[in-house]
Amino acid sequence: MHSDPPPGPFRPGFWRSPIRGPWLTSVFGLVLLIGIPLMFVTGLLSYASYNPGLSPLNDQTPDKGVLGFYLFGWPTHPYWLYRLLQGVHVTLGVVLVPVLLAKLWSVIPKLFAWPPVRSVAHGLERLSLLLLVGGVIFEFVTGILNIQLYYVFPGSFYRLHFYGAWVFIAAFVVHVCLKLGRMTRALRSRSMTAELRTGLSRTLPEPPDQDGLVAAAPAAPTMTRRGALGMVGAGSLLLLVVTAGQSIGGRLRATALLAPHNRDPGSGPNSFQINKTAAAVGVTTALTGPDWRLEVRGRGAPRIFTREQLLAMPQHAAALPIACVEGWSTDDQHWSGPRLADLAALAGLPDAGSVLVQSIQPPGPFTRVVLRGNQIRDPRSLLALRVNGADLSLDHGYPARVIVPANPGVNNTKWVHRLTFRA
Amino acid sequence: MARFVRWYGSGPLHLLVLIASFALTGYAMVRLFAVQPVRVAIWFVGAAVLHDLLLLPLYSLADLSAVDVLRHRAxxxxxxxxxxxxxxxxxxxxxxxxxxxxxxxxxATPYPGATGLSYSVYLGRWLAITGTLFAVSAVALALRLRRSRRAVPAGNASGPGRGGTP
Structure with a gap:
């Protein structure tokens, strides 16, 4: 009863690549089946690292409801935890771009399936596929634009990327449920080692498949399957090389030729990477000059300290990185200043459950943050006054900034002027 | 059961999994679309449309044209x-x-101000990488051509075949 398909891509003879087929699709699918859950989990952990349950100030998606079911108090051990997680999340996202493109290329004939809807089941599955493809591209695009500070997407990155991830993963799980069997059968249908030894003259189409991926009228091959896998792999490798250095740091930072934080701003003790300069957020020397005071609140009357008084307190050292949600991070920097735990004791709350940290930065996101008791008590958590043997630079938070192990960078508040400890 | 399968087009498990998935989708979408719903929807659907109906056809067409031009210069x-x-x-x-x-x-206009870094390096580096990639590819082709000329005496039309095993 079905009418003939319209001309063009709806006709089976239109798609002519001789290497398109279930085996090739399944190889790309397998890589994504490993990579995407890893990105999803590291993404969820990144959200948990902000301690959104502790205060609305920490939560960019307060209407999350049950999507925050897994949240837990973020640890301070190991101190490089956030650096590793977010470096993996972002670098993996960049590296998987060619695999994703190849996977989508390999299944494009299915977009033009005719008739467009064969049954209720087929219609629902296609709707789910729209959410899958729209979702995965939406997630990759918002992520990749955000790490380059190209804020053209509609609204808060946190909202879009977090809720978009849930929309995507709902469709992803269905896709895996429906296709896992077909993927494993397809992978078993050909030997990878034999495929890697097959030259162009013996590159033949796969046998016709139920999905119609294999070309009905294949063109002569111009590339082997080995070549196609190699080209995609080379794309991933190249992206890895020009990106990963901004997260690994050290000498490798300079190899991240195209990554946003691939070099040091300036030279000297304060020449490590900056998330937002003082000028960019409206912090001026007028706000940080000799009139600057730190106010410490807790039990009893507020206490006021000058910077000299803070420097006269016992100074402690900690070697900790700055690690950003954008995936880049600094090497360990040598911070010094009073411990947050000592300041809590001065405020009359040595066992404080939380502290509200306020910046002199003009109002905006991340100018106030709440840290948890375990973060206050960690002996490496400091109100840093100096770094690498010098005073903090204005761009790194002079006169004083918070530094806490395993904390996401934006929660290591710069230009602090008030700490409010609470039981 | 058979009647259900005939009407629905698949087994009941298929339907249950999809409904469960759509419930989660709905829950997340209400939140995704809570702010600027139209623009978010355009981005979400536009992402798929732009890739499937613009990027992929464009690069396929470029590839087909290149293959075609080369074929006609046999x-x-x-x-x-x-x-x-x-x-x-x-x-x-x-x-x-x-x-x-x-x-x-x-x-990315906020980049230089926020990071204290200039973005002037990126265009030059991308061009340099592009140049290097094409140059390496040219050298590899030159080596293959030389090898094939040595393997086959000049003027032999049959050539080494299109085997492509390097």
Whole structure:
């Protein structure tokens, strides 16, 4: 009863690549089946690292409801935890771009399936596929634009990327449920080692498949399957090389030729990477000059300290990185200043459950943050006054900034002027 | 059961999994679309449309045109298939641009002010990488051509075949 398909891509003879087929699709699918859950989990952990349950100030998606079911108090051990997680999340996202493109290329004939809807089941599955493809591209695009500070997407990155991830993963799980069997059968249908030894003259189409991926009228091959896998792999490798250095740091930072934080701003003790300069957020020397005071609140009357008084307190050292949600991070920097735990004791709350940290930065996101008791008590958590043997630079938070192990960078508040400890 | 399968087009498990998935989708979508719903929807659907109906057709067309042009020049074609010496560096260079275009094309206006870094380095580096990729590809082709000329005496039309096993 079905009418003939319209001309063009709806006709089976239109798609002519001789290497398109279930085996090739399944190889790309397998890589994504490993990579995407890893990105999803590291993404969820990144959200948990902000301690959104502790205060609305920490939560960019307060209407999350049950999507925050897994949240837990973020640890301070190991101190490089956030650096590793977010470096993996972002670098993996960049590296998987060619695999994703190849996977989508390999299944494009299915977009033009005719008739467009064969049954209720087929219609629902296609709707789910729209959410899958729209979702995965939406997630990759918002992520990749955000790490380059190209804020053209509609609204808060946190909202879009977090809720978009849930929309995507709902469709992803269905896709895996429906296709896992077909993927494993397809992978078993050909030997990878034999495929890697097959030259162009013996590159033949796969046998016709139920999905119609294999070309009905294949063109002569111009590339082997080995070549196609190699080209995609080379794309991933190249992206890895020009990106990963901004997260690994050290000498490798300079190899991240195209990554946003691939070099040091300036030279000297304060020449490590900056998330937002003082000028960019409206912090001026007028706000940080000799009139600057730190106010410490807790039990009893507020206490006021000058910077000299803070420097006269016992100074402690900690070697900790700055690690950003954008995936880049600094090497360990040598911070010094009073411990947050000592300041809590001065405020009359040595066992404080939380502290509200306020910046002199003009109002905006991340100018106030709440840290948890375990973060206050960690002996490496400091109100840093100096770094690498010098005073903090204005761009790194002079006169004083918070530094806490395993904390996401934006929660290591710069230009602090008030700490409010609470039981 | 058989009647259900005939009406629905698949087994009941298929339906249950999809309904469970759509419930989660709905829950997340209400929140995704809570702010600027129209623009978010355009971005979400637009992402799929832009890829499937613009990016993919464009690069396929470019690839087909290149293959076609080379085929019609059979007379002066080198004795080894060389489309991939064009295809691979073009793919790699395009991929780098696709991922890093906001920096390469200096579109990310907050970048220099926020990071204290200039974005002037990116365009030059992308061009340098592109040049290197094509140059390496050219050298590889030159080596293959020399090898094939040595293997076959000049003037032999049959050539080494299109085997392509290097």
């Amino acid at each position: 007379a002066d074609r080198p004795a080894v298939p060389w489309i991939n010496h064009l295809r691979v560096p073009a793919f790699l260079s395009g991929l780098l641009l696709l991922v890093w275009f906001p920096l390469v094309l200096r579109l």
